[in-house]
Amino acid sequence: MRRVWVVFGSFLLAYGFIIFRLFYWQVVASDSLRSAAAAQYFLQFPIPATRGTIIASDAKPLVMNQAASLVYATPKDINDTRSFSQQVSPILSLESKDVQDRISQPGMVWVPIARKVDREISDKLRQLNLKGLGLEKESKRYYAESSMAAQLLGFVGSDENGKDRGYFGLEGYYDRELRGKDGSLQVEKDVHGTPMLVGDVIRIEPENGRDLVLWLDRTVQYSTERRLREGIQKYGAKEGSVVVLDPKTGGVLAMASYPNYDPGIYTKFSREYYKNPIVASSYEPGSTFKVLIMAKALDENVITPNTEVDETEAIQVDKYFIKTWNDTYHGRIPMTKVLEYSSNVGMVFVQKKLGKDKLLSALHDFGIGQLTGIDLQDEATPELRDDRDWSEVDLATASFGQGIAVTPLQMLRAVSSLANDGVLMEPRVVKEIRDKKEQHITVPPKKVRQVIRPATAHVITEMMVAAVDNGEAKWAKPNGYRIAGKTGTAQIPVAGHYDEKKTIASFVGFAPADEPKFVMLVTLREPASSPWGSETAAPLFFTIARDLFSYYGISPR
């Protein structure tokens, strides 16, 4: 009987052990086993989303995608790492030792060797038929017009997880719209690893990125960039920029800066070139700013075009004397002549007539010291001093554009309101956003505010036309066209004082004056041939304007 109980007890123990192990495998370890089993009989592929295209206004692509590959190694499948590296590295233009070191690291199952490899190179790698070498499909940005509008477009780099991400310009600002959302495909596989049609399939479609259609005109951009490069060389400037807007819509027709870079190979350029100086750098606008203060004074009815000022000598403000730019004085002159002669003395008179509150109100109304809201990632604004911190001399110098800083885009947007019946618009680069289902989202032009009355805008336009026809730059103006504009020559502040030799030469204007098709600002930093805007930036403006008249079919009168 005892032996029966011993046998019975042994069976009970054995069954208890089996039940315990079954409990462990089916309950405690079930999740990990399920995952391991799924890995054995499921294949999972990510379906990458295609990044959106950036298209110019003539429907030609500026930025698109090109097929590329991620090259990787699986070290456990490589028998001879040295031979492997020696075969792979010359094709990828890498050091053989670097590749060998990477694939020889202990514990590595999957090692990336190179990213965004072109198709020709990946085809060569495929022909090697090397065990342990793998290629994964990925896409690469392709810039059809090379470095055109580089700072406006931005570039695509990698984020901290190695995923594509846009930086600067449009690629940065619209990164989420352009990126889309990856999908996935999960299928059951057979013992050979091939998908089974009768098995389970779970497919999540990717949401491809949206395309951006720009206001940018490819021809205007190309022509502008070419003329800017020629101008910088001709006038010996260190840097330069040109921006062209449509005054009615605020659409950016062209935005060119030099020096620039190639976004396709951005790593080969210094980081300082990535920033768009038109939206992110500031300068003192100089005499171009006079048109804004004059416009406000006219709008406030504190002056008329025929109001006269006594310009016989330098004017004293506080303990300073403010002279004309060439120390020449013309006696009693009307406001129209103040712009023609670009008289600092005349502008101080206007500022005193306007008064502090109205002048500061003018700055705020024209958007000085405020972000324009343009759809580019890197926009910045110089700070305007607090309303309480303006001294008498600050107000005086601000009236002729010194002691106050703006970005080129802020300056141009403000002048653009004069060409648009006094309406300040929000500048935009993108006109339309499209998704792959052909749904279009139009980005409508945005009116910010009415800065001056339409009648005032027409008056200041005529004064600016007179300034071009009779001013220092009249020699360069194209015949037969009414162009409203103003030259500017601003000294560059260096270590708390103004450098006498270093200037920023600029010209801002719009044409045709009666029905403006474009408004443009040209800036040249430290032109060597002449410091004056009338001899450098103005002729460059008129050269580009001639191209635009021809392109838009605008005949002279």
Place this chain on the structure above:
Amino acid sequence: MKKFILKSLGIIPFAAIILVIFELIVSNELASYGGRILSLDTSIESMQQENDTLEAHIASSSALSVIQVKAFAQGFTQPTSVLSIGPVEVALHQSRP
């Protein structure tokens, strides 16, 4: 009638066996289609890549810098002056009385 029904009932097991065998054959065939699907997917991917490459080639060929170089090579030059023909005074443009 009863004989007919009994005979019919006798056929059912055979029919079931034939259908099971048929299902096994079809499933087996379908299971091997996975390889062909993979091959088709690879072809589709390859053609899409080819399309992308061709699109990029078209875009680069129509780049303005390329067009300018080709235009200069063919003898086109920048116009030095532009002649504008203004509103022409012809009868067609005059309003009739």
